[in-house]
Amino acid sequence: MHVRRKLRRLGRATARLALGSAVMLALGACWPWSAPAGPTGAGGARLGDEGRFHYWLGAACDGVAEIEVELVERDGNDRRVLDTWRLAAQDDDGARLEHLTLDAVPEGFTEGNALRTDWSAADLIRIGIHSAESQRPEDGGRFYPHRPIRASVSVETFLADVDEHAGAWYVQDRGWFTEEEYRELADDEVYPFCAIPENS
Incomplete structure (x- = not known):
């Protein structure tokens, strides 16, 4: 960078x-940019090899049908989508997803269109995960099938401290965490994408 x-x-x-x-x-x-009230599905961001943007959903999610990533520019209260990256599962029942690196198609997915814009040119990265069907993990969580699960990362905030947190994950509105620390966030109403409690 x-x-x-x-x-x-x-x-x-x-x-x-x-x-x-x-x-x-x-x-x-x-x-x-305050965090919404109630339980939040949020993963973590990390700077990967050669400055690539890497996103962790917080846990492996089964039955993912579609992935949509938007690179957004902000001008005051106005927002403009600079580019959109779409991927679709090769199987009708979806595919497993836990980690996502921009411009690297994960196993089990097909790229709908390639990104033409460098992610660092955006002010905001919005990530949407659409499930193929309801998935209920053993811990009692639930992957909602009828609405996409979304998260956003402020690029400026992420880049401001990225050099000081090698090996950690940035969670929007929360800060930097190791994987072990992230798993303890459920007590603070932050959950992996596909493990939001059923009654939330």
């Missing part, structure tokens, strides 16, 4: 933070 690019992003982040603080003090508004 080029140092100049990271510095530009950090400069933009500082300016936006200052503006956001002023607006919050003036209007008593909530932070736009």
